[in-house]
Amino acid sequence: MGKANAAPARGMRDVLPAEVALRDYAQRVILETYESFGYAHIETPAVERIENLTSGQGGDNEKLIFKILKRGEKLDLAAAQGEADLVDQGLRFDLTVPLARYYAAHHAELPQPFKAIQVGPVWRAERPQKGRYRQFTQCDIDVIGEHGEIAETDLILATVEALAKLGLSDPTVRINDRRMLVAIARSCDVPDESHDSLFITLDKLDKIGMDGVRKELLEQGLGDGPVSRLEELLAQAPSLDGIAPFADGLVGGDDGARSLGAIHEALSSALGADRLVYDPTLVRGMGYYTGPIFEVAVEGLPYSIAGGGRYDGMIGRLLGRDVPACGFSIGFERLIMLLEERGLRPGRAARLIAVLHPGQEDDLSPSLARAAALREQGHRVALVTGRKKRGKQLDELQRHGFDGWATTDGTADVRFFDEADA
Amino acid sequence: MGKANAAPARGMRDVLPAEVALRDYAQRVILETYESFGYAHIETPAVERIENLTSGQGGDNEKLIFKILKRGEKLDLAAAQGEADLVDQGLRFDLTVPLARYYAAHHAELPQPFKAIQVGPVWRAERPQKGRYRQFTQCDIDVIGEHGEIAETDLILATVEALAKLGLSDPTVRINDRRMLVAIARSCDVPDESHDSLFITLDKLDKIGMDGVRKELLEQGLGDGPVSRLEELLAQAPSLDGIAPFADGLVGGDDGARSLGAIHEALSSALGADRLVYDPTLVRGMGYYTGPIFEVAVEGLPYSIAGGGRYDGMIGRLLGRDVPACGFSIGFERLIMLLEERGLRPGRAARLIAVLHPGQEDDLSPSLARAAALREQGHRVALVTGRKKRGKQLDELQRHGFDGWATTDGTADVRFFDEADA
Numbered sequence: 030m031g032k033a034n035a036a037p038a039r040g041m042r043d044v045l046p047a048e049v050a051l052r053d054y055a056q057r058v059i060l061e062t063y064e065s066f067g068y069a070h071i072e073t074p075a076v077e078r079i080e081n082l083t084s085g086q087g088g089d090n091e092k093l094i095f096k097i098l099k100r101g102e103k104l105d106l107a108a109a110q111g112e113a114d115l116v117d118q119g120l121r122f123d124l125t126v127p128l129a130r131y132y133a134a135h136h137a138e139l140p141q142p143f144k145a146i147q148v149g150p151v152w153r154a155e156r157p158q159k160g161r162y163r164q165f166t167q168c169d170i171d172v173i174g175e176h177g178e179i180a181e182t183d184l185i186l187a188t189v190e191a192l193a194k195l196g197l198s199d200p201t202v203r204i205n206d207r208r209m210l211v212a213i214a215r216s217c218d219v220p221d222e223s224h225d226s227l228f229i230t231l232d233k234l235d236k237i238g239m240d241g242v243r244k245e246l247l248e249q250g251l252g253d254g255p256v257s258r259l260e261e262l263l264a265q266a267p268s269l270d271g272i273a274p275f276a277d278g279l280v281g282g283d284d285g286a287r288s289l290g291a292i293h294e295a296l297s298s299a300l301g302a303d304r305l306v307y308d309p310t311l312v313r314g315m316g317y318y319t320g321p322i323f324e325v326a327v328e329g330l331p332y333s334i335a336g337g338g339r340y341d342g343m344i345g346r347l348l349g350r351d352v353p354a355c356g357f358s359i360g361f362e363r364l365i366m367l368l369e370e371r372g373l374r375p376g377r378a379a380r381l382i383a384v385l386h387p388g389q390e391d392d393l394s395p396s397l398a399r400a401a402a403l404r405e406q407g408h409r410v411a412l413v414t415g416r417k418k419r420g421k422q423l424d425e426l427q428r429h430g431f432d433g434w435a436t437t438d439g440t441a442d443v444r445f446f447d448e449a450d451a
Numbered sequence: 452m453g454k455a456n457a458a459p460a461r462g463m464r465d466v467l468p469a470e471v472a473l474r475d476y477a478q479r480v481i482l483e484t485y486e487s488f489g490y491a492h493i494e495t496p497a498v499e500r501i502e503n504l505t506s507g508q509g510g511d512n513e514k515l516i517f518k519i520l521k522r523g524e525k526l527d528l529a530a531a532q533g534e535a536d537l538v539d540q541g542l543r544f545d546l547t548v549p550l551a552r553y554y555a556a557h558h559a560e561l562p563q564p565f566k567a568i569q570v571g572p573v574w575r576a577e578r579p580q581k582g583r584y585r586q587f588t589q590c591d592i593d594v595i596g597e598h599g600e601i602a603e604t605d606l607i608l609a610t611v612e613a614l615a616k617l618g619l620s621d622p623t624v625r626i627n628d629r630r631m632l633v634a635i636a637r638s639c640d641v642p643d644e645s646h647d648s649l650f651i652t653l654d655k656l657d658k659i660g661m662d663g664v665r666k667e668l669l670e671q672g673l674g675d676g677p678v679s680r681l682e683e684l685l686a687q688a689p690s691l692d693g694i695a696p697f698a699d700g701l702v703g704g705d706d707g708a709r710s711l712g713a714i715h716e717a718l719s720s721a722l723g724a725d726r727l728v729y730d731p732t733l734v735r736g737m738g739y740y741t742g743p744i745f746e747v748a749v750e751g752l753p754y755s756i757a758g759g760g761r762y763d764g765m766i767g768r769l770l771g772r773d774v775p776a777c778g779f780s781i782g783f784e785r786l787i788m789l790l791e792e793r794g795l796r797p798g799r800a801a802r803l804i805a806v807l808h809p810g811q812e813d814d815l816s817p818s819l820a821r822a823a824a825l826r827e828q829g830h831r832v833a834l835v836t837g838r839k840k841r842g843k844q845l846d847e848l849q850r851h852g853f854d855g856w857a858t859t860d861g862t863a864d865v866r867f868f869d870e871a872d873a
Contacts, residue, residue: 033769034500035555038540041496043553045560049492053482060475065826067803067833070471074463074586075497075542075572076517078456095498096520098538100576106533115528115537116520118460120497131465133457138467140851144833150497154522164496175836177811182819183834295815299823347455381489389599393717397604401721404487411489411566412605414597429562 040154040163047430052166052365054375055195056148059168059359062191066183068144068170073127075120075150081130082119086343088315093153095120095163120152124169125317125343125356132173132354133347142174144183148361160366168364171356173344178291181321181339184357185292186299188325188335195364196373197327197334202296202304204269204323205311206289207338212282213309217258219251225316227251232312266309269293288321317343323357330367335359380432382408382443385415385422387436396437403435403443462576462585469852474588474787476797477617478570481590481781484613488605490566490592495549497542497572503552504541508765510737515575517542517585542574546591547739547765547778554595554776555769564596566605570783582788590786593778595766600713603743603761606779607714608721610747610757617786618795619749619756624718624726626691626745627733628711629760634704635731639680641673647738649673654734688731691715710743739765745779752789757781802854804830804865807837807844809858818859825857825865 037043044052060070076097083091096116098104109115121127124147132143147169154163170187172180189200210231214224230245237245239260246256267275269289276286289307296305313322313336322338337357344352382403386396400410411431416422423434423446433445459465466474482492498519505513518538520526531537543549546569554565569591576585592609594602611622632653636646652667659667661682668678689697691711698708711729718727735744735758744760759779766774804825808818822832833853838844845856845868855867 033506033555034502035552035769037496037552037556038498038500041498043496043557044494045557046491046493049494052494053492065801065831067805067831069468070475071468072466072471072474074459074465076460076463076574076586078460080456084455095522095540097542098518098520098534100517104534106531106537109528111528112520112526118517120519130457130459133455134459135465135467140847142835152498164498177836179808179811179815179818179834179836182815186819291815295819298816299819347457379487383489386601389601393601393604393713394720396601397608397717397721409487409489412601413489413564414599414601425562 040157042162050375058194059191063146066187068146070146073131076118077121079119090122095152122153124167129344145171166361168359168361173354176353180355181292182295188357199328201326203306203308203311205308206285206321207318208285212279215280217255219255228312234310263309269307334363379409382410383426383431383434384412385436399437462579464584472797480616481613485568488609490568492568495553498540499543501541508739512544517574544575546589551766567593588783590781590783595776598775602777603714604717610779621750623748625728625730625733627730628707628743629740630707634701637702639677641677650734656732685731691729801831804832805848805853805856806834807858821859
């Protein structure tokens with residue numbers, strides 16, 4: 030009997046029972062919290078048409094698509110000029126692109142505004158590295174069809190509450206607005222066509238520092254004047270209380286400042302004074318954002334645990350008319366890592382008991398009855414065949430999370446491992 | 452603004468909120484029931500190495516694999532002779548092949564025996580047809596490392612209980628044993644090399660009738676004698692009470708009959724007298740079964756809603772030593788269709804209330820406070836902007852599952868749609 034390769038595919042991973050229990054628990058808490066805010070859980074397929082994944086909305090993620098080979102007659106290898114002739118579908122790389130398609134296809138059957146929850150795997154063919162996998166879970170909420178800051182406010186409150194229910198009650202929400210970024214760029218005389226590369230560089234601030242940013246911007250051909258002015262403006266950036274007068278000094282910052290002000294006003298009492306912070310350098314990678322953008326950080330993680338923003342243009346592209354939209358995504362894998370580090374264990378009401386069936390030749394009925402009776406009492410009960418070396422078997426059971434054991438002899442009590450021997 | 456194609460990829464589908472709520476509920480009930488029997492939830496990735504999917508264990512499903520294109524330098528289109536040179540991975544077509552790999556990779560960290568639950572999507576590129584999709588959810592439990600009928604008994608009891616908790620309390624469990632099928636074939640002088648094709652034909656009995664089966668077997672070259680003898684034996688097949696004397700008249704039926712007898716004895720009191728039925732023509736398609744096989748049928752469905760059996764050979768192929776295994780799979784999509792037909796709605800403790808925010812220009816704080824207060828009272832609360840045409844908005848809310856509404860004016864009560872106007 031040969032031994033075959035049992036490892037998962039490159040960059041993929043199996044999840045062992047203890048982690049799945051934690052994942053199930055966290056997912057249930059998040060789902061229930063979001064449902065308590067009136068969001069509705071939806072599902073989209075893992076596989077999308079390749080055109081829908083390569084429209085440019087996905088940015089760099091479009092380079093990381095797992096592509097699916099055409100099947101049957103559609104696959105014509107001899108005539109294929111390149112990769113594009115071989116594939117017709119791919120695995121989704123996020124939950125936002127499928128959501129936009131979902132809304133465009135089903136908006137007539139959905140409430141207005143539509144508040145959606147999605148939890149599910151996405152796939153990116155990144156270079157595998159420690160702690161990063163090619164399949165990972167995202168957990169998104171989105172409000173579609175709401176222009177006002179009520180959407181941003183609701184997304185932030187619901188996510189902060191979900192994190193608090195998981196014991197992460199010390200969040201900081203950093204917020205910015207794409208229109209403020211544009212206003213700052215214009216105020217520094219950065220030409221519009223250079224805004225994207227400016228923002229990409231600014232996004233690296235926490236990694237390369239202001240010196241690194243300045244160096245990169247000069248290399249990109251921005252003059253010394255604009256770069257100095259940028260540094261000056263960022264240094265002057267006020268707290269949210271002072272956002273309106275700050276914007277007055279910029280070219281066209283009014284709309285962004287008004288949005289930030291409204292969110293600040295709405296959240297200051299609900300969230301606590303210092304929880305919401307203006308970060309004039311927050312960019313967020315995706316090009317589709319059009320208004321407020323925000324991230325949540327918690328103690329113990331060097332990067333944000335959730336992020337999102339307004340993307341008013343994306344759905345219109347599919348639907349043929351403008352539809353405002355705003356979303357927030359929890360980095361589920363980061364969350365699980367953090368909860369594991371903090372030693373969070375899902376509270377289980379029911380203890381796990383092993384009922385030891387005497388031996389393979391014995392009548393099963395008394396063992397089944399014993400297991401059923403203990404289950405009736407509210408325990409989780411696994412029926413297993415007793416081994417000759419009972420001590421060793423009990424050690425194993427305890428190591429694998431069992432709380433106690435019982436025999437088929439109905440008169441003997443359940444013995445719990447955490448009770449001192451009488 | 453052009454309108455793009457918003458339909459899902461061919462054969463895939465989106466799931467609307469009402470169905471997702473039902474799916475979440477059914478999945479939670481099944482998961483909790485299986486956990487109460489001591490099964491542990493695990494996760495395997497959607498993507499497997501192509502070698503692991505094409506080892507022959509998957510039968511016809513191996514023809515339906517969604518194959519994933521190689522990436523980067525590994526893809527050499529010019530040198531590719533055929534499909535095999537282009538792909539290195541594929542989407543799993545069932546949960547059993549990944550489970551076998553999972554166990555082989557992680558057995559040292561798992562309890563013995565290992566009782567696993569899996570719930571997740573699988574993909575098969577079948578011709579799309581009404582009600583059948585290319586991505587669908589399977590819900591499996593497996594016992595790995597247990598030779599005795601304690602495994603089959605446990606799988607059947609747990610599954611019957613899970614279905615009963617979903618209101619399907621009228622199940623019939625049909626059971627057979629691959630070794631009984633072999634004994635019957637040998638007793639009819641069917642040569643061993645013709646067993647597989649005999650079983651494939653027998654599996655169609657409910658579709659083509661005994662006349663059709665006879666015709667096909669004769670066409671396959673089985674003589675009139677063996678075919679008549681087969682009909683005779685099947686007609687003589689007893690109830691489970693008489694399985695031992697029936698097997699005495701066969702060539703080598705003892706092991707199969709002993710297993711069926713033990714399962715019958717164990718389940719007759721736990722399950723109710725007529726719930727477990729010997730079906731000598733039950734085959735089940737997959738070639739990997741080695742012992743007892745079983746299916747559950749419920750009223751209102753013309754096909755089985757769950758099926759499984761013992762497959763003692765599969766894991767050994769990967770692990771390099773024999774490991775007994777036995778599994779049961781609920782057809783989750785069929786289950787959901789049946790629950791929808793029966794009008795089952797997930798019971799929700801919390802009612803869904805809309806809080807109408809006066810208008811986009813108004814201060815959000817009172818609306819947030821009102822929503823939070825109602826949430827504190829145990830409601831699910833969606834904060835939405837009130838529209839000028841309130842009557843129309845309330846109609847829409849009711850149509851989309853809201854139970855009531857409230858305004859920001861703290862003194863006004865929640866109005867429930869199902870209460871008659873005072």
